[in-house]
Amino acid sequence: MAEASVQQAHVHAPPEGFIRKNVFSLDHKVIGKQYYGLALLAVFTGMALSWLMRFHLVWPNAKIFGLELLSKNGAPGGVITPEYYLSLLTMHGTLMVFFVLTNAPFAGFGNYFLPIQIGAEDMAFPRFNMMSFWVTFVAFLVLFTAFFIPDGPPTSGWTAYAPLSAVGSDAGPGLGWGQNLWAISISLFCIGQLLGSLNFISTTLDLRAKGMTLMRMPICTWAWFITSCIGLLAFAVLLPACLLLILDRMAGTSFFIPAGLVLSDRLQNHAGGSPLLWQHLFWFFGHPEVYIAILPAMGIVSHVLITSMRKPLLSAKVIIYSMMSIGFLSWMVWGHHMFVSGMNPFSSLLFSFPTLTITIPATIMTLIWLGSLYGANIRITAASLFALGFISMFVSGGVSGFFLAQPSIDIYLHATYFVVGHFHMVMGVAAIFGILSGTYFWFPKMSGRMMNETLGKLHFWITFIGTYCIFMPFHYLGIVGNVRRYSSFVNDYMAPLIPLHKFITVAALITGAAQFIFLYNLIHSRFRGKPAPENPWDGTSLEWTIPSPPPWNNFGGKHPVVYHDSYQYGVKGSKGDYVMQDSPEQIVTG
Amino acid sequence: MGKLFGVVLTIIALVSAYPIVAHKYVQPIDISTHGHAIDEQLSDTMAEAGFAFLGSQLLLAFFVWKFSERKAGAKITNIPGGAKLMVVAAFILIGTEVLALGVLGQKAWANVYFTMPEPDATQIQAQAGQFAFYFRYSGPDGKFGAIHPDKIDEGNQNFFGLDPANDVESRDDIVSGELAIPVNREIQLLMHAKDVGHSFYVRELRIQQDFVPGLDLSIHFTATKTGKYEIVCTQLCGLGHYNMKAYLNVLSPEDFDKWIKQKASEQ
Numbered sequence: 001m002a003e004a005s006v007q008q009a010h011v012h013a014p015p016e017g018f019i020r021k022n023v024f025s026l027d028h029k030v031i032g033k034q035y036y037g038l039a040l041l042a043v044f045t046g047m048a049l050s051w052l053m054r055f056h057l058v059w060p061n062a063k064i065f066g067l068e069l070l071s072k073n074g075a076p077g078g079v080i081t082p083e084y085y086l087s088l089l090t091m092h093g094t095l096m097v098f099f100v101l102t103n104a105p106f107a108g109f110g111n112y113f114l115p116i117q118i119g120a121e122d123m124a125f126p127r128f129n130m131m132s133f134w135v136t137f138v139a140f141l142v143l144f145t146a147f148f149i150p151d152g153p154p155t156s157g158w159t160a161y162a163p164l165s166a167v168g169s170d171a172g173p174g175l176g177w178g179q180n181l182w183a184i185s186i187s188l189f190c191i192g193q194l195l196g197s198l199n200f201i202s203t204t205l206d207l208r209a210k211g212m213t214l215m216r217m218p219i220c221t222w223a224w225f226i227t228s229c230i231g232l233l234a235f236a237v238l239l240p241a242c243l244l245l246i247l248d249r250m251a252g253t254s255f256f257i258p259a260g261l262v263l264s265d266r267l268q269n270h271a272g273g274s275p276l277l278w279q280h281l282f283w284f285f286g287h288p289e290v291y292i293a294i295l296p297a298m299g300i301v302s303h304v305l306i307t308s309m310r311k312p313l314l315s316a317k318v319i320i321y322s323m324m325s326i327g328f329l330s331w332m333v334w335g336h337h338m339f340v341s342g343m344n345p346f347s348s349l350l351f352s353f354p355t356l357t358i359t360i361p362a363t364i365m366t367l368i369w370l371g372s373l374y375g376a377n378i379r380i381t382a383a384s385l386f387a388l389g390f391i392s393m394f395v396s397g398g399v400s401g402f403f404l405a406q407p408s409i410d411i412y413l414h415a416t417y418f419v420v421g422h423f424h425m426v427m428g429v430a431a432i433f434g435i436l437s438g439t440y441f442w443f444p445k446m447s448g449r450m451m452n453e454t455l456g457k458l459h460f461w462i463t464f465i466g467t468y469c470i471f472m473p474f475h476y477l478g479i480v481g482n483v484r485r486y487s488s489f490v491n492d493y494m495a496p497l498i499p500l501h502k503f504i505t506v507a508a509l510i511t512g513a514a515q516f517i518f519l520y521n522l523i524h525s526r527f528r529g530k531p532a533p534e535n536p537w538d539g540t541s542l543e544w545t546i547p548s549p550p551p552w553n554n555f556g557g558k559h560p561v562v563y564h565d566s567y568q569y570g571v572k573g574s575k576g577d578y579v580m581q582d583s584p585e586q587i588v589t590g
Numbered sequence: 591m592g593k594l595f596g597v598v599l600t601i602i603a604l605v606s607a608y609p610i611v612a613h614k615y616v617q618p619i620d621i622s623t624h625g626h627a628i629d630e631q632l633s634d635t636m637a638e639a640g641f642a643f644l645g646s647q648l649l650l651a652f653f654v655w656k657f658s659e660r661k662a663g664a665k666i667t668n669i670p671g672g673a674k675l676m677v678v679a680a681f682i683l684i685g686t687e688v689l690a691l692g693v694l695g696q697k698a699w700a701n702v703y704f705t706m707p708e709p710d711a712t713q714i715q716a717q718a719g720q721f722a723f724y725f726r727y728s729g730p731d732g733k734f735g736a737i738h739p740d741k742i743d744e745g746n747q748n749f750f751g752l753d754p755a756n757d758v759e760s761r762d763d764i765v766s767g768e769l770a771i772p773v774n775r776e777i778q779l780l781m782h783a784k785d786v787g788h789s790f791y792v793r794e795l796r797i798q799q800d801f802v803p804g805l806d807l808s809i810h811f812t813a814t815k816t817g818k819y820e821i822v823c824t825q826l827c828g829l830g831h832y833n834m835k836a837y838l839n840v841l842s843p844e845d846f847d848k849w850i851k852q853k854a855s856e857q
Contacts, residue, residue: 086826342805376658377660378654
């Protein structure tokens with residue numbers, strides 16, 4: 001009864017007018033699609049930047065057609081300067097980590113499907129929800145503006161280490177207004193995420209349908225819930241850190257700048273700050289951020305795999321508890337980014353142990369996925385291929401974590417391409433595979449049309465093989481000691497590695513080009529795809545009980561009642577080998 | 591198509607492992623006294639990570655090959671042992687690995703960071719600034735002159751901001767763009783950043799340590815083979831980051847004495 005009355009309180013009138021329906025919408029589904037669209041814009045921009053970087057690394061003197069129009073100083077005559085390379089790198093990292101890996105799997109899919117999967121009509125705070133998207137959108141615009149200012153985009157990397165990021169334009173190009181825009185953009189982004197996280201948590205705890213106990217929620221709902229708990233704490237630390245950075249830059253404070261620094265032959269008028277303070281605050285956010293990106297992907301992949309395998313996972317509970325353990329441990333490991341930073345060397349050992357320990361829940365999850373495949377009848381679709389690809393990428397990126405978790409080995413591998421290979425595979429590509437799997441899986445529900453499966457599978461094969469060709473060699477480069485964030489390899493020992501870099505660049509160009517197959521499929525299917533039925537994949541959770549696309553109030557004003565946990569597969573149901581979550585029928589195991 | 595996934599993934603796993611197994615890409619020769627422990631740790635980890643990588647990928651490939659697109663109505667079964675087996679396996683496999691690597695790794699780390707330099711170690715100061723390293727030797731008096739940031743003047747080659755007119759200790763200091771050291775003698779490097787963060791990375795020495803503005807850090811090491819090795823900056827420091835490098839010149843004791851006399855006469 002209490003739940004029903006809470007639901008009543010959130011019934012709102014249908015939206016009217018174009019702007020209320022499509023722009024400043026309060027509907028969680030529209031907001032979810034807006035986040036996804038923003039992520040799509042960011043990911044193609046980020047990918048284009050990575051193309052430019054890869055191109056420049058192996059053909060440093062090549063002229064890139066049209067680039068001079070974008071930046072006269074950064075690419076005179078179309079040739080990328082070293083400082084513009086750093087701008088590309090900074091913008092690539094920032095766009096990808098914040099606006100893609102946080103936006104799409106968490107804010108995008110989470111917004112769309114969390115309320116539906118728990119049987120709610122909308123989020124707990126629809127206005128907060130709308131605000132969180134539009135604040136994020138403004139954050140994106142602020143960051144994007146940096147491309148067009150005379151100072152150029154920031155050059156201090158997505159980690160913005162102080163004092164490089166704090167002292168202003170004396171430190172070099174891009175570190176004046178470019179860096180200001182970065183700090184303002186990320187501050188706004190944090191506000192958007194804090195609002196979003198609060199909303200996710202309240203919605204999950206308060207708006208569940210009758211019978212939807214916590215343990216009956218789908219695994220992806222759990223993943224979004226745990227992620228929002230992490231996000232609430234992580235962004236709450238990054239926000240003040242960015243504000244202090246803005247104060248150092250604009251108000252003459254010295255939180256991150258010590259005394260006695262000489263830049264551009266000028267003694268800086270700062271004293272008393274600590275560069276390590278920035279690193280601690282940044283990584284206190286930065287490491288949990290890895291899990292903010294990967295946990296929703298884990299949830300989505302579990303959800304897709306179960307539907308494709310036609311059987312539940314060996315234990316959904318173990319997966320949920322493992323995700324909770326990962327979320328908890330994610331707070332104790334940030335120092336592993338700082339082993340050679342000058343931090344007290346005893347702290348390094350303290351941070352190393354939980355870092356190694358976090359591989360235990362991660363391995364449990366992997367083994368549960370693997371073990372669940374045994375004895376299944378896997379339906380191969382573009383969605384399930386990307387889900388299986390996710391497991392492969394997660395393992396590949398995960399095992400290189402064994403090396404970097406150990407301070408002694410990190411002495412040698414820190415700041416090399418080994419690290420770049422590791423995090424691209426484990427949090428970049430793996431999370432993107434989760435997003436793509438979710439897209440192929442839920443597109444019919446979101447748009448009312450099916451995507452083209454043949455194109456989807458072609459997209460998978462090129463992307464799967466291509467990403468291995470790009471990121472596996474990064475590890476080899478790292479073992480030789482190839483340093484990251486270099487715009488050219490002028491060192492004697494790095495010159496022989498250029499052929500391998502060329503191979504990577506070619507692989508990146510091909511893999512990137514394959515993403516246009518996806519984009520075409522997405523846009524074409526949106527308008528010309530076959531009409532989607534209500535439940536195209538024979539799923540069991542609540543999103544498959546409502547029309548495709550769902551009406552504005554999700555369940556047509558009814559309050560769904562839940563009788564089972566989310567994944568009743570491999571049973572004798574009235575419709576086939578499954579029983580819907582809202583079906584009162586008895587479960588007969590087959 | 592499940593079978594194709596199995597085949598492609600098997601090929602990817604084997605091709606990925608080949609350059610490592612065939613030692614196509616390896617770290618350079620180790621010229622330090624502490625490096626062998628790091629190398630051993632690296633190779634032990636490679637064996638364990640390689641086992642985990644190949645084992646999981648091949649198992650994934652096999653399961654997808656075997657259990658995809660079966661006939662409609664094929665019997666759905668569960669792996670013997672179920673979730674319990676997976677949890678126990680993860681704890682045993684990874685738990686042992688975590689303990690082994692964690693405990694062994696401490697030794698290699700301790701060799702570098704938990705030992706004090708010998709009292710007679712040669713002290714050299716390293717200064718990192720956009721985009722060059724400079725090294726300072728204390729000269730015959732064995733004392734470094736004080737640094738005055740306001741006196742730093744690169745145009746007049748006063749890279750460290752010394753004040754020889756008023757500071758006697760700085761008068762015999764020797765400043766060099768190259769780090770020359772005697773072989774088999776312990777060196778204590780006193781690290782100082784002039785402007786932003788930088789890092790000191792010599793692959794052959796198995797040393798990487800950041801320069802942090804405002805923080806006096808030091809590392810110590812002993813080089814065991816003469817020769818010239820590249821010192822590179824690994825902390826993003828601005829537009830010239832990629833080009834910030836210097837050479838470590840490990841000399842015989844006699845050659846080192848000659849080098850330092852020569853440098854002193856040039857100051």
